[in-house]
Amino acid sequence: MSKEFxxxxxxxxxxxxxxxxxxxxxxxxxxxxxxxFFIRRIYDxxxxxxxxxxxxxxxxxxIGGRLAGSPQAAAAVAWTKQVMDTLGFDTVWLQPCMAPxxxxxxxxxxxxxxxxxxxFDLDALSLGNAVGTGPDGVxxxxxxxxxxxxxxxxxxxxxxxxxxxxxxxxPRHLNTFxxxxxxxxxxxxxxxxxxxxxxxxxVVRSMTTRLDDVPHTGSLRYEPGAPQIPAxxxxxxxxxxxxxxxxxxxVTLYLHSEARILPPxxxxxxxxxxxxxxxxxxxxxxxxxxxxxxVGGGAHDDGAGCVHAMAVIELLRKLNYRPGRTxxxxxxxxxxxxxxxxxxxxxxxxxxxxxxxxxxxxxxGGFTPRGFTADALPEVFHTKFRAATEWLPLLEPYGLTLxxxxxxxxxxxxRKQGGLLFGLKPDPQRYFDYHxxxxxxxxxxxxxxxxxxxxxxxxxxxxxxxxxxxEGERPRDGARE
Amino acid sequence: MSKEFxxxxxxxxxxxxxxxxxxxxxxxxxxxxxxxFFIRRIYDxxxxxxxxxxxxxxxxxxIGGRLAGSPQAAAAVAWTKQVMDTLGFDTVWLQPCMAPxxxxxxxxxxxxxxxxxxxFDLDALSLGNAVGTGPDGVxxxxxxxxxxxxxxxxxxxxxxxxxxxxxxxxPRHLNTFxxxxxxxxxxxxxxxxxxxxxxxxxVVRSMTTRLDDVPHTGSLRYEPGAPQIPAxxxxxxxxxxxxxxxxxxxVTLYLHSEARILPPxxxxxxxxxxxxxxxxxxxxxxxxxxxxxxVGGGAHDDGAGCVHAMAVIELLRKLNYRPGRTxxxxxxxxxxxxxxxxxxxxxxxxxxxxxxxxxxxxxxGGFTPRGFTADALPEVFHTKFRAATEWLPLLEPYGLTLxxxxxxxxxxxxRKQGGLLFGLKPDPQRYFDYHxxxxxxxxxxxxxxxxxxxxxxxxxxxxxxxxxxxEGERPRDGARE
Numbered sequence: 001m002s003k004e005f006x007x008x009x010x011x012x013x014x015x016x017x018x019x020x021x022x023x024x025x026x027x028x029x030x031x032x033x034x035x036x037f038f039i040r041r042i043y044d045x046x047x048x049x050x051x052x053x054x055x056x057x058x059x060x061x062x063i064g065g066r067l068a069g070s071p072q073a074a075a076a077v078a079w080t081k082q083v084m085d086t087l088g089f090d091t092v093w094l095q096p097c098m099a100p101x102x103x104x105x106x107x108x109x110x111x112x113x114x115x116x117x118x119x120f121d122l123d124a125l126s127l128g129n130a131v132g133t134g135p136d137g138v139x140x141x142x143x144x145x146x147x148x149x150x151x152x153x154x155x156x157x158x159x160x161x162x163x164x165x166x167x168x169x170x171p172r173h174l175n176t177f178x179x180x181x182x183x184x185x186x187x188x189x190x191x192x193x194x195x196x197x198x199x200x201x202x203v204v205r206s207m208t209t210r211l212d213d214v215p216h217t218g219s220l221r222y223e224p225g226a227p228q229i230p231a232x233x234x235x236x237x238x239x240x241x242x243x244x245x246x247x248x249x250x251v252t253l254y255l256h257s258e259a260r261i262l263p264p265x266x267x268x269x270x271x272x273x274x275x276x277x278x279x280x281x282x283x284x285x286x287x288x289x290x291x292x293x294x295v296g297g298g299a300h301d302d303g304a305g306c307v308h309a310m311a312v313i314e315l316l317r318k319l320n321y322r323p324g325r326t327x328x329x330x331x332x333x334x335x336x337x338x339x340x341x342x343x344x345x346x347x348x349x350x351x352x353x354x355x356x357x358x359x360x361x362x363x364x365g366g367f368t369p370r371g372f373t374a375d376a377l378p379e380v381f382h383t384k385f386r387a388a389t390e391w392l393p394l395l396e397p398y399g400l401t402l403x404x405x406x407x408x409x410x411x412x413x414x415r416k417q418g419g420l421l422f423g424l425k426p427d428p429q430r431y432f433d434y435h436x437x438x439x440x441x442x443x444x445x446x447x448x449x450x451x452x453x454x455x456x457x458x459x460x461x462x463x464x465x466x467x468x469x470x471e472g473e474r475p476r477d478g479a480r481e
Numbered sequence: 482m483s484k485e486f487x488x489x490x491x492x493x494x495x496x497x498x499x500x501x502x503x504x505x506x507x508x509x510x511x512x513x514x515x516x517x518f519f520i521r522r523i524y525d526x527x528x529x530x531x532x533x534x535x536x537x538x539x540x541x542x543x544i545g546g547r548l549a550g551s552p553q554a555a556a557a558v559a560w561t562k563q564v565m566d567t568l569g570f571d572t573v574w575l576q577p578c579m580a581p582x583x584x585x586x587x588x589x590x591x592x593x594x595x596x597x598x599x600x601f602d603l604d605a606l607s608l609g610n611a612v613g614t615g616p617d618g619v620x621x622x623x624x625x626x627x628x629x630x631x632x633x634x635x636x637x638x639x640x641x642x643x644x645x646x647x648x649x650x651x652p653r654h655l656n657t658f659x660x661x662x663x664x665x666x667x668x669x670x671x672x673x674x675x676x677x678x679x680x681x682x683x684v685v686r687s688m689t690t691r692l693d694d695v696p697h698t699g700s701l702r703y704e705p706g707a708p709q710i711p712a713x714x715x716x717x718x719x720x721x722x723x724x725x726x727x728x729x730x731x732v733t734l735y736l737h738s739e740a741r742i743l744p745p746x747x748x749x750x751x752x753x754x755x756x757x758x759x760x761x762x763x764x765x766x767x768x769x770x771x772x773x774x775x776v777g778g779g780a781h782d783d784g785a786g787c788v789h790a791m792a793v794i795e796l797l798r799k800l801n802y803r804p805g806r807t808x809x810x811x812x813x814x815x816x817x818x819x820x821x822x823x824x825x826x827x828x829x830x831x832x833x834x835x836x837x838x839x840x841x842x843x844x845x846g847g848f849t850p851r852g853f854t855a856d857a858l859p860e861v862f863h864t865k866f867r868a869a870t871e872w873l874p875l876l877e878p879y880g881l882t883l884x885x886x887x888x889x890x891x892x893x894x895x896r897k898q899g900g901l902l903f904g905l906k907p908d909p910q911r912y913f914d915y916h917x918x919x920x921x922x923x924x925x926x927x928x929x930x931x932x933x934x935x936x937x938x939x940x941x942x943x944x945x946x947x948x949x950x951x952e953g954e955r956p957r958d959g960a961r962e
Contacts, residue, residue: 047652171528171929174879209929368849368908370880398655399851427849427908429929448652448690448910 060297105258159198289335304366361408373405541778586739770816785847842889854886
């Protein structure tokens with residue numbers, strides 16, 4: 001330290017003596033020190049005076065599960081707008097969109113009717129967007145499969161049957177999202193694939209590596225034109241049980257679900273904006289999605305992302321940081337079962353000719369942040385990503401890395417504007433313990449981990465705002481279509 | 482891939498043609514590939530067929546809190562020895578030691594006697610090794626302080642008072658262990674410091690950054706010759722309450738504790754050893770401590786460390802790995818309130834002239850591993866640590882780093898043998914939510930995170946065993962004293 005200090009005095013003296021201004025390298029080093037100091041202040045503030053946790057408590061516990069179109073989603077819109085009105089944005093507004101409205105009804109039921117064991121219920125949840133069974137339910141023999149292809153090869157053998165998709169998430173992946181990506185086709189497309197061959201309903205093993213009694217819902221999609229059949233997720237422990245029973249002999253299941261699809265309803269994205277003082281046309285978006293599944297509190301998915309995004313603004317403001325670029329905080333509606341909010345946002349942004357220089361979504365839970373994944377159009381990715389990696393010396397002391405990877409479902413439609421899109425990457429080990437379940441509540445979130453996520457996002461926004469990103473080969477308007 | 486394959490064929494052909502054996506660089510590259518492959522197998526095995534979780538369940542839930550000398554500690558010794566007898570060690574044995582025996586008694590009580598609010602209890606736990614209050618308890622006015630020094634400056638003003646230590650852990654440290662290290666002097670030395678000036682008892686703010694109702698116990702030390710006065714921890718929320726009450730006026734507290742110290746009892750370290758096939762005199766130790774506090778289940782502290790160490794042996798065996806060096810798994814007794822087991826181990830090891838080439842302790846919880854801290858005698862540290870950092874390309878894909886830092890309380894006495902000592906470093910954000918509390922149970926542990934810790938330890942053991950460490954300036958026997 002004192003050596004460095006002496007060195008500086010000598011350098012300063014030489015500068016005066018030679019009438020020189022400090023060279024570029026020296027300016028850069030001073031700037032990096034200022035950045036390191038500011039980032040340390042972001043973290044200090046996040047770990048001591050950040051409202052992310054209190055907000056998340058209210059959102060997940062007082063408001064609760066908030067599927068698009070539900071009264072809880074409306075309450076979440078109204079309340080987050082109120083909070084955002086206090087955060088010092090230049091403008092806060094609601095952006096309308098029409099979202100599908102799916103309701104679960106009173107009771108999801110998957111009952112085993114077994115010759116030796118009698119009848120008993122499995123832990124089950126209807127999949128989102130699924131139709132119900134009608135008041136009489138569905139009673140049929142079960143056929144176990146491990147892939148969509150297997151249904152194709154069985155073909156007519158599944159007619160009038162209930163198809164049971166039981167391929168587990170692969171626990172060997174260190175990144176649990178890879179395991180999810182490999183297994184989730186069963187939940188999304190399983191019903192339609194089975195319906196092609198005349199199946200009456202499907203049950204799907206829950207999307208988690210854990211062995212427990214917690215069913216995980218999540219959306220399915222019906223292929224256009226295919227018959228729509230009911231679909232329910234069962235817990236992994238019950239999936240194992242059903243598998244064991246099927247090894248002994250035929251099993252009959254009774255499904256009952258009152259799920260139904262109501263007419264679409266008007267709902268909103270909640271948006272706040274601080275207009276940039278130097279480059280107002282270069283937008284940096286931070287966001288999460290405001291809707292969640294109806295069961296549980298949507299604490300990790302994606303209350304955490306919403307309060308992360310709001311905390312970015314709170315933290316910058318508390319540190320008296322005035323951005324040169326436009327910072328926009330967007331809480332998207334209807335990510336879980338339709339993306340209506342995201343699509344409305346993309347369309348409006350494109351029609352206004354906006355340019356999102358960067359966008360960061362937090363939608364992988366409120367765990368200790370490990371860095372960001374980044375994505376962009378191939379022709380601009382390399383230039384922009386390399387520029388961002390120059391900040392790694394500032395990020396690494398906080399355990400943050402940058403890597404190529406997906407951004408977020410709500411922002412990926414902004415990719416064609418030519419900016420760099422980021423997804424916050426928290427530690428992924430626990431996410432699928434809670435994802436889309438009745439246990440995704442505030443007690444599953446650690447306050448410090450949540451706050452560190454907010455600090456990580458704020459740090460990246462600060463660097464993006466201060467230094468911008470090189471143009472790369474930014475597509476002209478004509479190229480967007 | 483196919484290019485690399487072609488390249489290899491060409492190289493192989495050239496080797497044959499020229500009658501050459503592969504050069505060193507090529508051998509090294511092949512060896513790194515073999516290592517990468519083996520490490521991947523360690524992780525696969527850990528995430529699919531590892532007993533760490535089941536063992537931890539039994540240890541923390543069926544056996545439960547197991548302070549040295551308690552019936553639970555005896556059960557833990559007997560049961561872990563039974564399990565280790567099945568793991569394929571060459572030898573499993575119990576190493577006796579005499580441990581202090583502290584018992585809490587029936588009820589810890591910190592009661593506020595307030596003129597306006599009446600009497601009410603705070604959430605409290607007597608500190609370990611503390612004396613009790615006697616049947617009448619202690620009733621006295623409270624003096625709040627924030628450091629040991631403040632007690633010195635108050636001096637006689639604390640006579641016949643209860644001293645309340647209320648300096649919080651600093652939440653700004655990303656590594657919560659640093660915050661703990663800065664604050665824990667209040668718990669360890671606070672009672673004796675206050676007793677010097679005639680205080681009757683102390684209460685200490687719990688060691689956690691969380692604001693909650695959970696008191697954290699932990700050991701204190703009485704200075705030789707100083708009067709021994711009772712000491713209890715109160716929850717952080719109650720510490721805040723007490724602080725607020727004291728701002729309004731004087732507060733009287735009533736303390737009651739039946740804590741007492743019984744005569745020392747014989748207890749044991751549990752040790753298993755696989756004798757090395759090539760360098761049996763170079764010992765690689767993996768360990769944790771088998772005892773825990775009496776409240777809670779000791780799941781993170783340090784059941785996780787014990788099952789990590791046992792899982793290292795299980796995983797190596799399942800992968801048919803025969804170590805060249807001697808691998809020793811040691812479950813130490815009495816880390817929490819005396820280190821009797823560790824001292825017995827060090828003394829026996831020194832008297833046999835053993836050399837621990839390396840030792841790894843896991844005693845920071847069962848969270849996602851982020852790497853290892855390493856420590857050694859200054860004269861050998863640099864050489865050995867640099868050798869270990871050559872493995873970083875194999876560790877980094879699993880999110881593991883190596884840094885200089887403490888190893889573990891149970892192994893630090895082996896440092897003088899001249900080996901390299903490691904501490905497993907899991908993500909530290911949640912540890913002090915559970916440390917020394919009644920909520921340190923299996924439900925606070927994530928199975929995958931625990932298994933990743935076992936895989937990380939196994940990986941390091943594999944590399945240490947395969948490559949050894951350079952001698953450095955290994956101290957001769959004479960230099961050990």
